[in-house]
Amino acid sequence: MSDQNNILFIMMDQLRWDCLSCYGRSVIDTPNIDRIAAKGVRFTNAYVQGSSCGNSRASFYTGRHVRSHGATWNDWPFHVAEWTLADYLKPSDTEVVLLGKTHMKPDAEGMKRLHIDPLSAQGKALSNAGFLQGEHDDGLHPEGPLGRYSKIDPKYNQWIKKQGYEGGNAWLQWANAVEDEAGVARSGFFMKHAHLPARLPSELSETAYMTNRAIETIDELADKSWCLHLSYIKPHWPFVVSAPYHELYQGIDLPEAIKSEKEREDPHPIYREFMKLGVAKVFSDDRKRQHVMPAYLGLIKQLDDELGRLFKHLEEKGLDKNTSIVITADHGDYFGDHWLGEKDLFHDSSINIPLIIHDPSPAADATRGTVCDELTCAIDLIPTFMELVGQTPLYHRLEGRSLLPILHNKDFQSEREIIVCEDDYGRLPVAKTLKRTPYNARMTMAYDGHYKFVHAPGFDPMLFDLKNDPQEFVDLGRDPGYAQVRYQMQEKLLDWSATLRNRVAVSEQMFAEGVGKSLRQGILPGFWSEDEVPETRKIPTSAGVF
Amino acid sequence: MSDQNNILFIMMDQLRWDCLSCYGRSVIDTPNIDRIAAKGVRFTNAYVQGSSCGNSRASFYTGRHVRSHGATWNDWPFHVAEWTLADYLKPSDTEVVLLGKTHMKPDAEGMKRLHIDPLSAQGKALSNAGFLQGEHDDGLHPEGPLGRYSKIDPKYNQWIKKQGYEGGNAWLQWANAVEDEAGVARSGFFMKHAHLPARLPSELSETAYMTNRAIETIDELADKSWCLHLSYIKPHWPFVVSAPYHELYQGIDLPEAIKSEKEREDPHPIYREFMKLGVAKVFSDDRKRQHVMPAYLGLIKQLDDELGRLFKHLEEKGLDKNTSIVITADHGDYFGDHWLGEKDLFHDSSINIPLIIHDPSPAADATRGTVCDELTCAIDLIPTFMELVGQTPLYHRLEGRSLLPILHNKDFQSEREIIVCEDDYGRLPVAKTLKRTPYNARMTMAYDGHYKFVHAPGFDPMLFDLKNDPQEFVDLGRDPGYAQVRYQMQEKLLDWSATLRNRVAVSEQMFAEGVGKSLRQGILPGFWSEDEVPETRKIPTSAGVF
Structure with a gap:
């Protein structure tokens, strides 16, 4: 065994925690993921810092809150002075590699101002959330009247073409398409087709492709220490999966949506608008929800099988002994809970994520297979990674806390009164209905383990008592009996915002030395x-x- | 007259608004400044965004709140992606020039990370708050057991040497020193000497030197449009001034300190610690205060005389017709008010600044000599400057509002519910006494024109009712009768912090285009x-x- 010290940082897009069997509530089995949980710590109160794809990922990749990095929505850049995972792990010579999705766009103007060539190594890393090596593929390549959504033709398309599948955009025509009864190719965006198999066999799916790339990449890295961010696009929509996964869960007893008629009686204005969205309506229809969910579960089962293949490869190469494995998601999916679809709001179905961390070192032996219900965050990962590779977390920038003490059964002092998750809904049509400007369509959620409080400029707050209403059905945001609770939650949010790490250019050493x-x-x-x-x-x- | 469009942006360090005669309460006359006020608009409710030197200036130079730029204290850098005045005025080809103080240090690590040579033009500008041209002199060159405070020997020292004054550090030995009865040179830091004249004649003072430099610079810029930041170190301590200014105000009736015994009865813990500082004790002693204040007033009178010389030069060159003049300060000076010295807290003596803006264009004719009591901010200046030179303010970054509508007698819609001023006292000894970490020694003040509310993590808030207690003697932060007011002020602060311009890499055009x-x-x-x-x-x- 070499003295490598690796991190395999696996993210699955839009994966609900309750679809993994190790979390105890799943209707499907995910034995490969469960095996990692049995060797590591499973976190039950892990939360993302942004409730949509882009802002959540930016927090994973910068270790900072959305308020701090400013990439408030999908495809919106943070500025070039914002550090990312690769910056943080540089001192230990860890090779940081990306395979898959980031959902980040470069700060082109920022590079121009500082005369940074976007095609230089520096420019390329800054253009892709700090990742210089690997393969970036956001996994969304549809076409519309204005052309393709993504400017980049993914290598995946070229690979599929080499396998003999005709057409310019295999992602759209083969991987995320089905054939209807008449043999016509249909886009997988249309959910009525979710019961049909994808037009490609599973071994040619995006999930299989990225797993292949991971295996190749690990082999290429040979003896170097690495941190591989394997960022699967699935089980994100389009909800299409290859045979036999498409039919594995058809006809089984599916869990009911977490929803109550009470929620529709006098909803908060923002919540009301989200309930009106097309995707919310589809998933609020139990029949349609039940039609689509088997495909979503099939995508998860396919991921678990592919991860099994990857984990086996690690074992065969002896890398299981020196590779920490992190399994998580960028957010969940309402899937009809609370009469909603997708994400954006702050119910647990959306922002509570699966998080499993396996550290192979003997120091973690005492906690293998344990469950941790501390309030933990996406932004805790970079400090954890820094400690895993032997570095000291840079807490003058990083806003999370290393979870290594938890993995090593030591005292974990997070000093965390609340966890915070934010969203910027300014670019959604609901912003117009709600008369928001580009700047005040913001929501900030604070959760202290008891109350969930949502501040939104221009509106009353939302408030849920998760101890007495774990399903989050009753909004106490306007209840006169909870004025004191609201005051306290406001105070906690003010404390949080005042203590964010804005003094980024002053290291702890600089701070201490000058006193x-x-x-x-x-x-x-x-x-x-x-x-x-x-x-x-x-x-x-x-x-x-x- | 050329088609130049200039801005003369004058800052005086630690100048109280009530020491300018145009503000109506001064015991001294400042006719030259008053003349600009008579030609422009005088703002009575102008506030800084940081209550110490460095954080306040960083807000002036970036157009953003301390929370956003992160330069929370003196000499602490903001990161290299933060835009400054010169970036904002670049499209109009305005030459942005500095003469004097910025109190900013460069983000050396940030430049290194992006491979920016600190000695390149880019690097030099980034090293000095964005100012590439001019002469940087923070005006503080004392010496102690660890050597000199400033690493840079100012050009001023060389100039004084040329005039025949011996010694290596004229700033300390001549300009900011006096001779006692025995003919011994004494440092001007020791306030008991404030009644003695400086060792240099007024025409060799720092104030005269910087005025000379301004005149030379304006002449050198010839026909170019410019924005000259003339940033005087005075009337900041050391409180030493040349003859005859040192004795002009000795023996006159000085205003009494704004203070009340009530304030010392049960003060807020942070306020209590600031009252214990040496400088607070000196100025709380009326006899000592009265001994020092004539020197402070003399420094202001000297500034007014020198400005008179500068304004005359502008007129002689015909530049008064196309030069906007802004006169302001980075903060005030308690000078014994509220039993305090210097700055750092949020009483009006400290954070309410003089602000006078004269726009020579005919569009401003209707408002000449008027007074504006809108809540205005230091961060309003960059957007104002952008409009003065014909640019559109970049409100996706800038957190203030252009004051040009006020100058042009148009509708001013600030959408501003509160003005905010912040401080980071983490590096002061009081932080230790108050058991603060490097991250939570923060205060955030919100003022809505009626209430002044100060949030401070770990402590009760402070609250003052300025309508009924304009002298700010009664802290209602713990008064049970004001719970509702505190809730509302908290809500306003949360709205403010949620709508700060963190999405800096997304222009308004990018935002709108993509919808x-x-x-x-x-x-x-x-x-x-x-x-x-x-x-x-x-x-x-x-x-x-x-």
């Missing part, structure tokens, strides 16, 4: 006369004044 | 079947799926 220094460099305000100055601060006689 | 674009590029979530898709979003037939 009192200026006072010993002749800065003497507040002195009436010479005889009051202590010896340690006296003006040197050579200075020519006394 | 609905992805939907016409094939992103079709939430559709059950093909026939639901509107014509504008249909998949093109060439795509190979239907």
Whole structure:
């Protein structure tokens, strides 16, 4: 065994935690993921910091809250001075590699201002959330009247073409399409086709492709220490999966949506608008929901099988001994819960994520197979990774806390009163209906383990008591009996926002070193006369004044 | 007259608004400044965004709140992607020039990460708050046991040496020193000497030197349009001034300190610690205060005289016709008010600044000599400057509002519910006494024109009712009768913090252009079947799926 020290950082897009069997509520089996949970720690109160794809991922990749990195929505860049995973892991010479999705766009103007060539190594890394190596594929290549959504033709398309499948955009025509009864190719976006198999066999699916790429990449990295971010697009929509996964769960007893008629009686104005969206309506229809869910579950089962293949490869290469494995998601999927679809709001169905961390070192032996219900965050991962590779987390920038003490059965002092998740809905049509400007369509959720409080400029807050209403059906945001709770939650949010790491250009060392220094460099305000100055601060006689 | 369009942006360090005679309460006359006020608009409710030197200036130079730029204290850098005045005025080819103080340090690590040479033009500008041209002199060159406070020997020192004054550090030995009765040179830091004249004549003072430099610079710039930031170190301590200014105000009736015994009865813990500082004790002693204040007033009178010389030069060159003049300060000085010295807290003596803006264009004729009591901010200046030079303010970054509508007698819609001022006291000894970490020694003040509310993590808030207690003697932060007011002020602060311009890499154009674009590029979530898709979003037939 080499002295490698690796991290396999697996993200699945839009994966609900309750679809993994190790979490105890799943109707499907995910034995390969469960095997990692049995060797590691499973977190039950892990939350994302952004409730949509882009802002959540930006927090994973920067270790900072959305408020701090400013990439508030999908495909919106953070500025070029924002550090990312690769910056943080640089001192340990860890090779940081991306395979798959980031949902980040570069800060082109920021590079131009600083005369950084976007095609230089520096520019390329800055253009892709800090990842210089690997293969970036956001896994969304549809076409519309304005052309393709993505400007990049993915390598996946070329690979499928080589396998003999005709057409310019295999993603759309083969991988995310089905054939209807008449043999016509149908886009997988249309959910009525979710019961049909994809037009490609499973071994040619995006999930299989990215797993192949992971295996190849790990082999290529040979003896180097690496952090591989394997970022699967699935089980994100389009909800289409290859045979036999498409029919594995058809006809089984599916879990009911977590919803209540009470929720529709007098909803918060923002919640009301989200309930009106097309995707919310589809998934609020139990018949349609039940038609689509087997495909979603099939995609998860396919992921688990592919991960099994990857984990087996690690074992065969002896890398299971020196590779930490992290399994998580960028957010969940309402799938009809609370009369909603997709994500964006702050119910647990959307922002509570699966998080499993396996550390192979003996220091973690005591916690294998345990469950941790601490409030934990996506932004905790970079500090955890830094400690896993032997570095000290840079807490003057990073806003999470290393979870290594939990993995090593030591005292975990998070000093965390609340976890926070944010969203910017300014670009959604609901912003117009709600008369929002580009700047005030914001929501900030604070959860202290008891109450979930949502601040939204221009509206009353939302408030849920998760101890007494774990299903989050009753909004107490306007209940006169909870004024004191709202005050306290506001205070916690103000504390949070005042203590964010905005002083990024001052390291902890710079901060500590300078204390009192200026006072010993002749800065003497507040002195009436010479005889009051202590010896340690006296003006040197050579200075020519006394 | 050329088609120049200039801005003379004058800052005086630690200048109280009530020491300018145009503000109506001064015991001294400042006729030259008053003359600009008579030609412009005088703002009575102008506030800084940071309550110490460095954080306040960083907000002036970036147009953003301390929370956003992160330069939370003196000499602490903001990161290299933060735009400054020179970036904002670049499109109009305005030459942005600095003469004097910025109190900013460069983000050395940030430049290194992006491979920016600190000695390149780019690097030099980034090293000095964005100012590439001019002369940087923070005006603090004392010496102590650890050597000199400033690493840079100012050009001022060399100039004084040329005039025949011996010694290596004229700033300390001549300009900011006096001679006692025995003929011994004494440092001006020791306030008991404030009644003695500086060792240099007024025409060799720092104030005269910087005025000379301004005149030379304006002449050198010839026909170019410019924005000259003339940033005087005075009337900041050391409180030493040349003859005859040192004795002009000795023996006159000085205003009494704004203070009340009530304030010392049960003060807020943070306020209590600031009252214990040496400088607070000196200025709380009326006799000592009265001994020092004539020197402070003399420094202001000297500034006014020098500005008179500068304004005369502008007139002689015909530049008064195309030069806007802005006169302001980075904060005030308690000078014994509220039993305090210097700055750092949020009483009006400290954070309410003089602000006078004169626009020579005919559009401003209607408002000449008027007074504006709108809540205005230091961060309003960059958008104002952008409009003065014919640019559109970049409100996706800038957090203030242009004041040009006020100058041009048009509707001013600030959408501003509160003005905010912040401080980070983490590096002061009081932080230790108050058991603060490097991250939670923060205060955030919100003022809505009626209440002043100060949030401070770990402590009760402070609250002052300025309508009924304009002198700010009664802290209602713990008064049970004001719970509702505190809730509302908290809500306003949360709204403020949620709507800060963190999405800096997304211009308003980018934001607007993309609306609905992805939907016409094939992103079709939430559709059950093909026939639901509107014509504008249909998949093109060439795509190979239907």
